Amino acid sequence: MPKVTYQLPDGTTHDLEVPCGQSVMDGSVRNNLPGIVAECGGGCSCATCHVYLEEGVSFFDEPTDEERELLEFAEDARPNSRLSCQLILTEACSGVRVTVPDSNG
Numbered sequence: 001m002p003k004v005t006y007q008l009p010d011g012t013t014h015d016l017e018v019p020c021g022q023s024v025m026d027g028s029v030r031n032n033l034p035g036i037v038a039e040c041g042g043g044c045s046c047a048t049c050h051v052y053l054e055e056g057v058s059f060f061d062e063p064t065d066e067e068r069e070l071l072e073f074a075e076d077a078r079p080n081s082r083l084s085c086q087l088i089l090t091e092a093c094s095g096v097r098v099t100v101p102d103s104n105g
């Protein structure tokens with residue numbers, strides 16, 4: 001199972017193993033980590049699953065137009081912003097690190 005490191009707004013980090021085929025958002029929500037709210041349940045329509053993806057990562061699909069448009073309205077969006085429900089994990093993703101902003105609530 002791919003390992004995902006979540007850096008939370010309080011500065012703590014959590015290493016989780018998340019099954020392939022699940023999203024970075026799923027891993028957080030199913031393990032009750034705070035910060036990724038995921039109001040729409042992964043439907044790419046709320047942007048409360050906003051994360052910052054570590055630089056240089058190329059193993060996720062590029063964001064769709066829908067995701068890009070939502071991110072334009074996300075608070076504190078940066079060039080490496082992604083919606084974590086759209087980051088689907090494969091073995092190649094193991095070791096990926098995401099930072100959860102303090103603004104998803």
Ligand code: FES
Binds near residue numbers: 037040049084
């Ligand atoms: S959970 Fe709503 S956009 Fe990701």
